[in-house]
Amino acid sequence: MTVPVALLLLGALTAALAPRLLARADWPEREPVVALWVWQCVVAAVLLCCALSMALSAAAAWQTVRGGLFAPAPSVVVEAYALGTAGPWAATTAVLLASGAVWTVAMLIREVRQAGALRRSRRAELRRRAPLLPGEEPRPDRLLVLEAERPDAWWLPGNSPQLVITTAALRRLTGRQLDAVLAHERGHAQARHHWLLHSSSALANGFPQVPVFAAFRDQMHRLVELAADDVASRRFGRLTTALALVELNEGRGAFGPCPTPHALVGQRVNRLLAAPGRLTPAHRLRLTAAAALVPVVPVLVAFVPGLHALG
Known part of the structure; x- marks a missing residue:
């Protein structure tokens, strides 16, 4: 009955060490997509460690679960896990982890519903302020120009995605700056960044006491902006993209000495102007492959006793 404990320890170790290692590394600034x-x-x-530990703990606690989980396995495999020697804490662990799984799903559903309600509200506001012309059909590539005194541009995801820009932004931006802003927003849409934001927010809000989930949410909000900046800068240049960000956010206190909710904009501008070099393709490939192996480790830990028994 050591495998569920090992999985929990592995999950805790991953949750504690991975954010620190990523915070110390300098390559995320250069390769936000990676x-x-x-x-x-x-x-x-981390989630897989919890899920596998929950399954094995439940199998140790209840014969019904054990029979279903190990039905196709030979008896020597079942004996290798020593499920029958588990103490009374196995049922408690399984129940706690199952409750966490249910809570995670509930938080994700709540996050999706709230985001959907907000999108519907914003879309209704857009229809009120800029109704479709007679015979006009909404299209994903349709650019909606909204009368407003503040320069802004955003992508509204959903079943009928909408790219919106204000008249103030059109007045402030040059042609290439406008193209860079639109490329930035389309970069969000093509990469489906809103799903990353919803998932990370659901985990952070559901488990505020778990630091790795809070770090995940904060980094998702930061990295998706850097990734979209790179999409725009590769097509229209770093200087053009940086100037477009300045023009859009100059009146929001983003570049003042005091921290504001828009402080990330100043960091993004500095990053674009500093022009950090990209990693080599081989380095990016190694990082991508190494990251893909991280979720494989819990699976290997869970299957080691069974594979050893069969071997």
């Missing part, structure tokens, strides 16, 4: 992938693999590994 960093997004690494963070997803780390969180998937």
Whole structure:
């Protein structure tokens, strides 16, 4: 009955060490897309550790679960896990982990529902302020220009995605700056960044006492912006993209001495102007492959006793 404990320890170790290692590394600034992938693999590994530990603990606690989980396995495999020697804590562990799984699903459903309600509200506001012309059909590639005094641009995801820009932004931005802003927003849409934001927010809100989930949420909000900045800068240049960010956020206190909710904008501008060099393709491939192996480790730990018994 050591495998469920080993999985929990592995999950705790991954949750504690991975954020610290990523925080000390300098390559996420240079390769935000790879960093997004690494963070997803780390969180998937933590969740997988909990899920596998829950399954084995439940199998140790209840014969019905054990029979269903190990039905196709030979008896020598079942004996290798020593499930019958588990103490009374196995049922408690299984129940606690199952409750956490149910709570995670509930938080994700709540997050999706709240995001959907917000999108519907914003879409209704857009229809009120900029109704479709007679005979006009909504299209995903349709650019909606909204009368407003503040320069802004955003992508509204959903079943009928909408790219919106204000008239103030059109007045402030040059042609290439406008193209860079639109490329940035389309980069969010093509990468489906809103799903990453929803998932990370659901975990962080559901488990505020778990630091790795809070770090996951914060890094997702940061890295998706850096990744979209790179999409725009590769097409229209770093200087053009940086100037577009300045023009859009100059009146929001993003560049002042005091921290504001828009402080990330200043960091993004500095990053674009500093032009950090990208990693080599081989280095990116190694990081991607290494991250993909992280969720495999809990699976190997869970299967080691059975594979050893069969071998």
